[in-house]
Amino acid sequence: MSVLSKFEPNTLWEGDTRDGTQLVQRVTEHLRKMIMDGELLPETQLPNEFDLSTLLNVSRSTMRSALAILEQAGFIQRRWGVGTFVTKNPPTYNNLSLNSGVTQLIRSSGEEPGCVELLLATRPASERVSNQLSIELGAPTLVLERVRLANDQRVVFTVDFLPLSLFHNPNCDIPLADIEEYILEHQSFYDFLRQRLSLEIHHGIAWIRPYSAGDYISDKLQIRTGSNILHIEQVDFDTNGEPVALSDEYYVADAFRFYIYRSTQGA
């Protein structure tokens, strides 16, 4: 009963075609958020599919698609003839499968994000950058270096590369100062891309490797040279599958616990 009531006030989004996202995605997102926010505790049984669909004002088909996605991602488990339950250990915290930015990662760890030693510049694309972003070698790119803070402690050093053509083209011309101002205030590059360029990041592909801090990075993070570092090299793609940004993230060892839910299917 009390579980049912949690879904009550959601007759929303009926004619809500604002952002073009699909119904299934919005329902999936809604339920995932309820689990991540702790509204639906682990091991609680959800209402049956029919009730759920009527409560959220969608058909059972769409509800089932959403549930299938959530099940594959490890948030819920469905038992034929029994019911649907929130997983015992849903992948809520620091889940690498969810492409949240560094700022949110820090915030979800319950700490206060910050930023120092911001450095904004333009540089010609190196071979690696040009390959990953599918642009010409030497093409001008925007480079954004930041030392990220969690409760005033240096935990991550990030370097972002974006083709300069995104900000400086016949359609728009955004001065670097605007970008710097926005980043200093909001801290999130994703938000900037969405709000100012209406550019939506669809997904990222990350490459994870252990690393040893060189002089430059150890200086940025104020740790000893040779300290353990987790290096994440990530390329972000837009809805069309085109690369948008290349990011290098250097994490101080054990500053965060990164988890991955690994589905055993495909052998």
Next chain:
Amino acid sequence: MSVLSKFEPNTLWEGDTRDGTQLVQRVTEHLRKMIMDGELLPETQLPNEFDLSTLLNVSRSTMRSALAILEQAGFIQRRWGVGTFVTKNPPTYNNLSLNSGVTQLIRSSGEEPGCVELLLATRPASERVSNQLSIELGAPTLVLERVRLANDQRVVFTVDFLPLSLFHNPNCDIPLADIEEYILEHQSFYDFLRQRLSLEIHHGIAWIRPYSAGDYISDKLQIRTGSNILHIEQVDFDTNGEPVALSDEYYVADAFRFYIYRSTQGA
């Protein structure tokens, strides 16, 4: 046309209720395998949903659920009113979201897996082990240490912990020698659990961190003390959500490239 023909010989699995797996899962698995094996190349358009469903002999609803899962996992992309396409960069290689064992990881990298310095023993559960496996502190556990080879090169050192009660209880009693023999021949612990104990691993939760090789590990992997190591601590769960095994995997830096597909949803 040639794309259609690839689905031809699959009127299978109609009355095939062998393992109790759902139709949606089998279809998902089938398509994912086709993509991973290169039968469906990136950016190729799939047949429309109706044709696909008839070709694979399932309803359109089932097909759609499978497609939803594959889309969320980054293998395909659907465009309303246009069609369904294989992603530009499908997460096929060394995808950490798929819980394949080390043996298969090595094999999928095109190298020959091997194993040396196998060590099988029983030890009382430490605090960490007892916590992760939900067993009593000091309860007897099976410990399996292995140095894994890729083309005769030492690349991973793995340590697996399993409650001894799995192998030694009123229902069954498997001597350690049997386990050792099986592992030496087949190398895969997952296979052993499935075949001999009919225990299916449903998923795992991995924790990733950079590490520095101590004396013991550097000796096992024959690298310098203090070398960079990628440490993956993983707990595997069965279908009921109960923990089955705890594994520590120590990867030589850059022996493999680990990728993760990160979906940008949930912000």
Next chain:
DNA sequence: TTTACCACCTTGTCGGACAACAAATTCTCT
């Protein structure tokens, strides 16, 4: 030549029906 419209193909959503499965309940026989 350019533009507006329209037909066609695709995916998205809906609603209902039935099958398969699990658990609780009831019934029956001892």
Next chain:
DNA sequence: AGAGAATTTGTTGTCCGACAAGGTGGTAAA
């Protein structure tokens, strides 16, 4: 009264058919 079998109930899994909504390309009109 107790134990086991049959039934009922509730849930998820699968199927079918219909229509809405978006995209593309061709066609006809301006």
